[in-house]
Amino acid sequence: MAVLCCPSVSVPEHTITMEDTLHLAERLHGDHDQLPLALKLISNTGVRTRHLIQPLERTLRHPGVEERTKVYVREAKKRIPAVVERALKNAGVTAADIDAVVFVSCTAFTMPSLTAWMINELGLRHDTCQIPIAQLGCAAGGAAINRAHDFCTSHADSNVLIVSCEFCSLCYQPDDLEVGNLLSNGLFGDALAAAVVKSHSASGLRLEANGSRLVPDTEDWISYAVKDTGFHFRLDRRVPRTMEQLAPALRDVAATHGCDASALDFYVVHAGGPRILDDLSHFLSVPAELFSFSRATLAQHGNIASAVVLDVLRRLITSGTLRSGHRGIVAGFGPGITAEISIGTWLGDDGGPADDGSASGPDHERTPATTAERSPTA
Template sequence: MATLCRPAIAVPDHVITMEDTLRLARTHHADHPQLGLVLRLISNTGVRTRHLIQPIEQTLQHPGFETRNLLYEREAKRLVPPVIESALEHAGVGVRDIDLIVYVSCTGFMMPSLTAWIINEMGFRAETRQLPIAQLGCAAGGAAINRAHDFCLAYPEANALIVACEFCSLCYQPTDLGVGSLLSNGLFGDGVAAAVVRGRGGTGVALERNGSHLVPDTEDWISYAVRNTGFHFQLDKRVPTTMKMLAPALRALSEQHRWNVSRLDFQIVHAGGPRILDDLCTFLEVDPEMFRYSRATLTERGNIASCVVFDALERLFADGGVPDAARGLIAGFGPGITAEMVLGRWVASPEASPDAAPRAARPRLDHVAHGRRAEEQAGVG
């Protein structure tokens, strides 16, 4: 059974507080006709601090889409490798044990994907499969887990590495003065995350069932307008109501698995804003304490897009986890409107897993085994 191991997280050094954000809003938009509303909305996010890849003075400048994208590439190459190394260590595997890399990001663009650079730079095997996901936004964290789960179901001996890299501050557009855009300026933060899904063994969340749900006719509620100046984030005022439509999908997936979503032991969900968490408490009939890790991520780091579910999950690990075999849900929400959901049980130690036999004792994928034999014959690895 595939197991999602402990994630690794990194955030940039530059910090902006809510007080800083409110001050900047008052200074830069003093004449905005809805400034009072914007200030209230930002205050209600509960985001106390966010991390940015540049000092705020540089973040507020717009040197052009090309310069920003070059900054995205440079900072991704700086921050991603140490996070990958930590995630591999958490999972007890090495670079040559990875069969698939899923890379998710919606805040910069590279082709070839950063996956190619990761494979070359960090010593992953040339046979490592690549799956870049660029257009699922905040839901991509859940989608990455689900695609890694699917891969390990197809290839039970395989391991998948997930990497999420989000520099939301690079999407700041000084000319976008709509209430939704100004709200996003006080909500989103930057971060990088990585996690391994092991086909056999490992500790963490043993994945059992995953699913997706698209709310019909909501594709323009969260979107990008791609213009000469880059990605312009567009947020419909109806977005805060989406949990009324997505909560039934979470409940339905649990019922398919013969679980009651209201009685799970842990839930890690995307924290796009406090309204999402408050509404889930109501619609899923759970105590607010259930979402304490997602809320902590929102409070301390803001909405870090696809990284949120990994940051919240890492907080669960850091808090000592939950009892062995505890049942839980992980879910990401994003453009579409889309939910990516997975159910699983907590595995407290490798010995507790029925698939705990060491990977080395099991046959590898045919193409992987052939590659390893060729390396051994050549005296490599």
């Protein structure tokens, strides 16, 4: 049995609102012939606020790939320790108890992975297994949970630390004027998240089955064009319609464990945009309010890539709406187009520490619970 404990989530201190984003797009791209379309698409994302690791004026500058990578490493090393510490506390384990670390990020590239730095600096043992995942984009949050589940299943009495570090603002391309890139400028935000999966626990989300699905011939629907200036996000207009193909995948994975994907108690789903959630509600015949925590993440943080599912799960767990025996699904979607899906049952809360989504210290912003987080119908 593998059990996923309450995640810890941190967002940076610099914020940008939807109104700021729209005014900025008008100022920077006032003569763009497709600006009205871009503004409409951004307005329809449902994003109210996003968080950035740097002030806006610095984010808008492109000092080059080398300098951006330095910023990524510096900010990651500054911010990861606190989010990991809270995740370990939530799980009731120490760094020395961790047997493997899964690190997911699609917004910069380093070698060695930051897993090596974490082992050296955060108290993990030197025999800790390193599992970095860099090319699954937003699906990597689900993949991290699934690979941690697999590790705990094959290694008795083990504990796996998951760390997601997504600084999407470092992929901003000021000279890329394609509509898909302009949309991404108003959709993605920065965040870090961490969680522990334990082989044995009396509380948390018991992981019971997982699966991966690829939608055939969609490799170029979500992608990076890698250029001299770094990663350029590419988003095909057909992406929002993929839920019609992915909903059956969720049904298949649920059915392998005797579940009806249309009759579950909770849905922790990657919020790439409101259309994704609307269509999934339709094709699974699930009430829209069961996706309220996904919508809350999208509204308050934007699309935070692989950290989304961990933030949605954190909101669900801390909402007080879960009951022992509730069964649900965790699903991340990303390039490929790929779905990473888990089925799990809530075992209950032992009353121990639970992360409230806030981040302490001078380098982080406190994020108090909102009405949308407390109410399952928000």
